[in-house]
Amino acid sequence: MINSELFQPTIPIGEPELMRASAYQRYLDEMRTEAGGISTRISQLSPSLKADLLRFGEDGADSEVVEVMAACVRHGKRVTIHLQSGDRVVPLTVFAQERLVHCPVPPEELVGKPLLDLKVMHVEPALLHPPGDTHSPLVGAEEAHYPLAPLLWELAMRGLRRELLPEIAGPAVYRVAPGLDVSSLPASGALVAAIQRLARQGASLREMSDWPGMDRERATRLLNALYLQSGLIVSRSHPDAVRDGWF
Structure with a gap:
């Protein structure tokens, strides 16, 4: 699992501090080297969710954002999706059962750009807990939580996927x-x-x-x-x- 110190869910004062995509890619490459060439992209996920993502390509590597989000919702899993947006990485945590997301930048800013620029770099079990959880140190800042439904709508209507999702095809x-x-x-x-x-x-x-x-x-x-x-x-x-x- 990714070291939680690499990403601060929110920065109390000022703009959120996001990692550069190039540095994060080097980190992923190092993880792969340490694992003997085996990609760790989705290896930490539950077997059912991992199998779902594997349908979209070897190790889920060709999966588009909406496909990963759909899989998280179907399985009701708390997952963090590390998205490349331009030259930065945005950790998007999905709380499927609570129908919420945690994001250090407003989702409308994330999807306000051409969605061709969004790329799934890594998927892992969420480190954060949803609002109201008793383990408060792992709950992100209140202002960084947003409803899941509008984001799902935008990704479906404007994302890369132009075919029906497998479940309804x-x-x-x-x-x-x-x-x-x-x-x-x-x-x-x-x-x-x-x-x-x-x-x-x-x-x-x-x-x-x-x-x-x-x-x-x-x-x-x-x-x-x-x-x-x-x-x-x-x-x-x-x-x-x-x-x-x-x-």
């Missing part, structure tokens, strides 16, 4: 879950119309792609975003899903 008909608060989603225009339509009736990805203001990529991103909000029902037994699979 394949022949299927999709609907918006009844309990989803549609008004809370940062959507507008054709996306709102599509969400409202999915709340009334199911549709396949192919059908959604032909809706006004939509295409295949936009429909795919919307479905990923809804899934990450726990707001998507996936039916594979629906006649339209079976028909799509047959053809």
Whole structure:
């Protein structure tokens, strides 16, 4: 596990002090050398989460931010994702069960840049604990905690991934879950119309792609975003899903 002294979750006075990506990469290379050439990128994670990330490439090396975040949410794990943003490394701690993240920079600043610049460098079990934990020395500063949902939405709608996440891919008909608060989603225009339509009736990805203001990529991103909000029902037994699979 990474030495906690390498990263201070927040700096009480002034701007957060972030490590240079080049220095952090040297650190990762040194860890790999000490391990006899075996990458330690995700070796500290639980077997189930590690197996999930391995689907995206050898040792999870090709995984995109939204894929790692989705895996953390699915498994309900507290994980720190070290992201390269420009020439700095931002440690993003995900508290999946609490639906919070801890980040030394505001998430809107992190995703305000082109998301092509965000790169997953390392994933490890979280050192920090969530707010309210009894072990207070390991709880980050209150002002550095943010809701998870808006960040997941931005990563799904603007990130690198243009295909459905594996859990919802394949022949299927999709609907918006009844309990989803549609008004809370940062959507507008054709996306709102599509969400409202999915709340009334199911549709396949192919059908959604032909809706006004939509295409295949936009429909795919919307479905990923809804899934990450726990707001998507996936039916594979629906006649339209079976028909799509047959053809």
